[in-house]
Structure formats: structure tokens, C-alpha cells
Amino acid sequence: MTAIVDEAHNRGRSVLAHCRCTDAINYALDAGVDAILHCSFYDNDGSYRFDQKTADRLAASEAWLNPTMNMGRANRIRLSKIMEERPLTPFEQDRLERSTVSGENSMDQFSRLVKAGVKLVGGSDCGWSHYPFGDFQGEILALHAAGVSPLEAIYAGTRSPAAALGIKDTIGTLEPGKEADLLVVNGDPSRDLERLRDVAAVFKGGVRVLTAKERLDGGLVPG
Numbered sequence: 001m002t003a004i005v006d007e008a009h010n011r012g013r014s015v016l017a018h019c020r021c022t023d024a025i026n027y028a029l030d031a032g033v034d035a036i037l038h039c040s041f042y043d044n045d046g047s048y049r050f051d052q053k054t055a056d057r058l059a060a061s062e063a064w065l066n067p068t069m070n071m072g073r074a075n076r077i078r079l080s081k082i083m084e085e086r087p088l089t090p091f092e093q094d095r096l097e098r099s100t101v102s103g104e105n106s107m108d109q110f111s112r113l114v115k116a117g118v119k120l121v122g123g124s125d126c127g128w129s130h131y132p133f134g135d136f137q138g139e140i141l142a143l144h145a146a147g148v149s150p151l152e153a154i155y156a157g158t159r160s161p162a163a164a165l166g167i168k169d170t171i172g173t174l175e176p177g178k179e180a181d182l183l184v185v186n187g188d189p190s191r192d193l194e195r196l197r198d199v200a201a202v203f204k205g206g207v208r209v210l211t212a213k214e215r216l217d218g219g220l221v222p223g
């Protein structure tokens with residue numbers, strides 16, 4: 001792992017480690033990774049046991065935490081909706097039960113990690129299961145539901161990932177000289193994060209592009 005991190009850093013790349021147990025978090029920190037995904041506190045026998053020493057170590061390090069709070073949550077919401085229309089299949093029922101337990105564990109570890117003072121960054125873990133593409137807002141909302149303030153949750157989706165990717169000089173905040181990638185919404189998301197889903201306009205590098213809704217309507221970019 002040290003060789004992986006050294007070689008990546010030699011090439012100006014950052015390394016994210018996928019950690020589903022406490023040993024993995026410590027090995028990743030030993031190797032000097034730049035970010036940790038999930039950061040689950042399972043022991044080698046599969047039981048959940050939060051480890052404060054590891055949490056403090058992560059908080060004291062330069063590594064970012066990407067807790068992926070929406071993946072399980074979105075899936076549980078999806079299964080609950082199905083349940084309103086028909087009984088779940090045994091497979092779905094099993095998924096829901098396992099996801100409910102792991103969701104409780106991840107809420108517990110998330111609140112303790114935030115309390116320990118980790119550097120938080122939002123991320124989807126998408127590409128498998130039933131992750132709703134095009135709704136990164138769901139991750140921001142999930143971070144808030146898990147205990148951080150609306151503004152902290154917004155930072156985890158904007159300036160923090162820009163910093164984690166080493167590109168904060170060009171994107172991540174609204175400042176003169178930056179690229180002006182903007183999501184313009186109706187209302188004040190710092191008071192109500194759900195406003196992030198009420199998109200008024202999207203700018204990429206200062207140029208207005210179609211919103212998802214405008215694309216569906218087959219529209220042209222409004223002047």
C-alpha cells in the first residue's frame with residue numbers, strides 16, 4: 001500500500017482507500033492515503049465496534065473521509081416505496097434488513113467521526129446497486145440527516161471535494177478568477193437543503209448549460 005501511495009503521489013495523483021473494517025482504516029493511514037471511503041468500524045469477525053483511537057488518528061491526519069451516507073439510505077427509501085405497493089421478495093426483504101443494520105452502524109460511526117473532527121467530503125459510491133444518478137443532492141441531504149448543519153453539508157459537496165482533489169484553485173467556491181461552475185436554485189438551501197433539488201440554472205465554466213429538466217423538455221439553453 002505504501003508503494004501504491006508513493007507511486008501515485010510521484011505522478012501527482014491522490015489515493016482513496018475503500019475501508020470496511022478498522023484494520024483497513026489503520027493500514028490506509030499507515031500508508032498515507034489521501035482519502036478513505038466508508039470508514040466502517042468492523043472487526044475481523046464481522047462485528048461492529050467503533051474504535052475511538054482510530055477515529056482520532058483519522059481526524060489528526062490529512063486524509064479526507066467520504067462516508068457515502070446516501071447509498072444505503074436511497075436503497076432503503078426505494079424498498080419502502082415498493083413495500084407500499086406489494087410485499088417484498090425474500091431477496092429484497094433480506095437487503096432491507098441488512099441495510100437497516102448497516103445504516104444504524106454507519107449513523108453511529110458517522111456522528112462520532114464528525115465529533116472527532118474529521119475532514120468531511122461528500123461522495124456517492126455510485127455505479128452499483130440502485131444509486132439514483134443525477135441526484136447528488138441526496139448525498140448532501142443524507143449528510144445533514146446524519147447530523148451536520150446544512151452549510152457543512154453543502155461544503156462537503158463543493159469546496160471540500162475540490163480541495164480533496166487538489167483543484168480548489170479553480171473550482172469549489174464562488175470567487176473571482178475561478179471557473180464558475182454553478183448550481184443556481186430557488187430559495188435558500190442553507191435554511192432548507194431540499195431547495196438544492198429546485199434547480200433554476202446550471203453554469204459550467206461560466207456558460208449556461210441545460211438543466212436535467214430542460215434536457216428532458218428538449219429545450220434550448222435560455223439566453
Ligand SMILES: [Zn+2]
Nearest residue numbers: 018037038125
Ligand atoms: Zn463501497
